[in-house]
Amino acid sequence: MDFVKTTEQDSLYSDLEKKDTLEILQDINKEDQKVALAVQKAIPYINPLVDIIVKNMKSGGRLFYLGAGTSGRLGILDASECPPTFGVPHDLVIGLIAGGDSAIRKAVEFAEDSSSQGWKDLEFYNISQKDVVIGIAASGTTPYVLGALKTCNEHGIVTGGLGCNHNSPLSRIAQFPIEVIVGPEYVTGSSRMKAGTAQKMVLNMITTSVMIQLGRVKGNKMVDMQLSNTKLVNRGIAMLMTTLNISKEEASSLLEQYGSVRSSLENYNNGRN
Template sequence: MKFTKTTEQDSNYTDLEKKDLSEILKNINKEDKTVPNAVEKSIPQIEALIKAIVKKLKNGGRLFYIGAGTSGRLGIVDASECPPTFGVPHGMVIGLIAGGDTAIRKSVEFAEDSKSQGWKDLCDHSISTNDVVIGIAASGTTPYVIGALEKCNAHNILTGCITCNHNSPLSLTAQLPIVVIVGPEFLTGSSRMKAGTAQKLVLNMISTSIMIQLGKVKGNKMVDMQLSNKKLIRRGIAILKSELKIEKDQAKKLLMKYGNVREALRNFNQL
């Protein structure tokens, strides 16, 4: 199969340093507008992976994201948002990045080039056949990610991926690949741009859809969110006011009493 790194092909724009700021911004925005359409074409792949993940999580499994650089950071962002947004344990969705936590803020040289370290990082979390591992790599060629998925496959662990190149080594390794073709970047090879945006959109779809399927949403509300700051407490009060048709003070008392929107709703309905 032919493999072409479209994410690293020459930009459709040239002489960027000679363009005025307005033109640069408009052209970046023009390219960004193409990303949701590219994601739309991959919805059947996204759906297949989500269905498989939900089955695993319903049986007590976990979801791992593993990547390097921007891809790894995006996975960590999505994983870290699941507990406060949906009230799930911190260990249910886990993000891993080549180079460890240091690499979240600062690039760790050559960390992504190790084909064995990804599997070692997964083993540190006692990875098992109950779990699912999604490799994230725009190019689809990152050794850290590919090596981890190869080992997962060998140990009968379900694997998926998010990449932006057809027939990449990663897409051919994952059991359930998601391939979003975004084409050349505005800045040649800078896959933190359109490819990164595509990965973030797909991750949003994966985590949100999974949590809906797991019953962590009521109507369109985050009823299991953790009340970890004043903004979320205000949101919880607003949900109770809206759902129960009660005044703010009563909603606040309910929320403070039960500490959770779902529990407040359930107990109010039993009064």
């Protein structure tokens, strides 16, 4: 099948510099509304990847995100939010970006063009067959990502791919390809826009559903969140008040005594049995 980069196709809008601010904002929003529907179509392909991640994590595996530029940054963002949100170790979900940590803030020229560096970056973490590696590339052609996934396949490591073009090299290499076809960007080729939004949504879906399956959510609450600031402490107190139907003072005392919402719930319930 032919491979066409829809992410690079000409914008559906022209003469952007002649538009006023309101029209620009409305046009961007009109395009953004297409993203959620495109993600919906990809759910049947996200589902089996989530299931294999859960299965491998229950056996001691980890999840790696691998990308360059915006895609790499989005992977790091999603990975970095898992410990405070779900109370998991920092090395359970790991985001890697072409060019290393310095590329998070400032682009590292040509870093994504190395087809061997991605695997070297994974080797640093002693990658194994228990782990799952998801390559993120809007274009589906990033050498840093493709080279790593190809080597992972050769070593029997589960691979997923998240891209925004149909039948891209990424989709052909990844064992579990996810294609979210959002169409041309408002500014031609600026895949930080719709493609980036789509990737952020899918990554949120992956880790959230994985963590729920791993028991890191109770009811609909983040009972394992890290109480690292006043806002989160207050959220924890509110959770306990609502769940246990107790006063703010009693909830605060429980949280101070046991250190987490989950431990507070378990010890309160055990004390009543």
